[in-house]
Amino acid sequence: xxxxxxxxxxxxxxxxxxxxxxxxxxxxxxxxxxxxxxxxxxxxxxxxxxxxxxxxxxxxxxxxxxxxxxxxxxxxxxxxxxxxxxxxxxxxxxxxxxxxxxxxxxxxxxxxxxxxxxxxxxxxxxxxxxxxxxxxxxxxxxxxxxxxxxxxxxxxxxxxxxxxxxxxxxxxxxxxxxxxxxxxxxxxxxxxxxxxxxxxxxxxxxxxx
Amino acid sequence: xxxxxxxxxxxxxxxxxxxxxxxxxxxxxxxxxxxxxxxxxxxxxxxxxxxxxxxxxxxxxxxxxxxxxxxxxxxxxxxxxxxxxxxxxxxxxxxxxxxxxxxxxxxxxxxxxxxxxxxxxxxxxxxxxxxxxxxxxxxxxxxxxxxxxxxxxxxxxxxxxxxxxxxxxxxxxxxxxxxxxxxxxxxxxxxxxxxxxxxxxxxxxxxxx
Numbered sequence: 001x002x003x004x005x006x007x008x009x010x011x012x013x014x015x016x017x018x019x020x021x022x023x024x025x026x027x028x029x030x031x032x033x034x035x036x037x038x039x040x041x042x043x044x045x046x047x048x049x050x051x052x053x054x055x056x057x058x059x060x061x062x063x064x065x066x067x068x069x070x071x072x073x074x075x076x077x078x079x080x081x082x083x084x085x086x087x088x089x090x091x092x093x094x095x096x097x098x099x100x101x102x103x104x105x106x107x108x109x110x111x112x113x114x115x116x117x118x119x120x121x122x123x124x125x126x127x128x129x130x131x132x133x134x135x136x137x138x139x140x141x142x143x144x145x146x147x148x149x150x151x152x153x154x155x156x157x158x159x160x161x162x163x164x165x166x167x168x169x170x171x172x173x174x175x176x177x178x179x180x181x182x183x184x185x186x187x188x189x190x191x192x193x194x195x196x197x198x199x200x201x202x203x204x205x206x207x208x209x
Numbered sequence: 210x211x212x213x214x215x216x217x218x219x220x221x222x223x224x225x226x227x228x229x230x231x232x233x234x235x236x237x238x239x240x241x242x243x244x245x246x247x248x249x250x251x252x253x254x255x256x257x258x259x260x261x262x263x264x265x266x267x268x269x270x271x272x273x274x275x276x277x278x279x280x281x282x283x284x285x286x287x288x289x290x291x292x293x294x295x296x297x298x299x300x301x302x303x304x305x306x307x308x309x310x311x312x313x314x315x316x317x318x319x320x321x322x323x324x325x326x327x328x329x330x331x332x333x334x335x336x337x338x339x340x341x342x343x344x345x346x347x348x349x350x351x352x353x354x355x356x357x358x359x360x361x362x363x364x365x366x367x368x369x370x371x372x373x374x375x376x377x378x379x380x381x382x383x384x385x386x387x388x389x390x391x392x393x394x395x396x397x398x399x400x401x402x403x404x405x406x407x408x409x410x411x412x413x414x415x416x417x418x
Contacts, residue, residue, distance in 0.1 A: 063297075068303040071299055103258075130351075133348070139342070
């Protein structure tokens with residue numbers, strides 16, 4: 001199994017943290033996004049969407065999308081469970097993971113991709129060119145803040161994002177906080193529950209992955 | 210188990226189709242989105258994001274997000290499997306479901322919410338007001354077309370979206386095609402594989418759900 005990775009990018013780090021929590025030793029192949037290697041002919045055969053992470057199985061099957069890679073690894077390496085154990089835990093994990101992805105990380109990508117000079121014409125990932133929309137960067141900043149506030153409320157009375165256990169929803173939330181710091185959005189002073197949680201999860205060994 | 214539903218909205222229909230494929234008889238409670246019932250105090254207690262679908266379990270636990278509801282139903286009602294059977298099938302299903310959600314349905318929501326007069330101030334779902342961005346509606350139309358084309362290529366040589374079996378990825382794709390028709394985006398003439406697939410899946414009894 002090989003992970004197509006980029007050490008500096010937010011999305012593949014989610015898979016690296018996930019794998020580290022399970023003590024899975026993944027062979028990684030670095031794709032240099034700054035040099036545009038994701039658009040190369042050879043990488044398009046791995047992932048036609050031209051994004052990392054991508055997981056190539058030993059038989060050549062390629063799995064793209066963080067959610068799909070994590071579900072695959074969970075099934076093949078079940079311990080420790082990062083999608084909960086019961087049906088309700090699974091649903092709670094997927095619900096929070098989806099919220100953080102679609103409300104938080106999507107907004108954060110809007111900020112980054114619509115406001116970074118070097119990404120002109122790349123307002124969405126992938127091979128199709130999309131122009132930047134300045135209003136979308138602004139809207140994204142608000143979306144990230146709303147999501148951080150929603151996480152703070154959730155963490156009032158809940159040890160972790162999806163309940164009393166560490167899960168893939170926590171991995172996505174760590175990445176949201178760390179990615180937001182790129183554009184100087186930090187955890188607000190008053191978000192004490194989020195701060196307490198972040199201090200705990202970001203000091204786990206996996207956070208250095 | 211109760212499903213908070215809206216008969217005319219795209220997202221809850223995905224859960225209804227999913228449940229119909231498994232012959233699960235879900236009690237439904239209609240939330241009138243046109244009247245703004247999703248913003249009522251009582252519904253906010255079910256889903257603070259103010260969107261349907263939401264699934265309320267018998268112990269009062271609420272599961273939001275289509276992905277989470279479907280994963281829950283899959284675990285509790287495993288037959289027939291709609292997330293595949295093996296780890297690779299599961300990963301392939303989640304990969305395509307995520308692609309259709311994040312590339313296709315998200316773009317379609319951008320079109321609809323940024324161009325519908327009655328949705329001014331509601332360019333994103335939920336309780337926070339966001340102004341419409343006309344450019345985003347335009348960009349969304351292109352995104353929907355790109356996703357339909359990507360599905361057409363995939364369906365060249367693959368009976369269903371995620372392989373040789375019907376899955377939740379097909380459910381999301383049906384909804385993408387049907388939702389796109391709201392804004393007069395139809396399957397292009399030349400997309401013959403997509404057309405063949407759509408004719409087959411939309412004639413399944415579940416498609417009337």
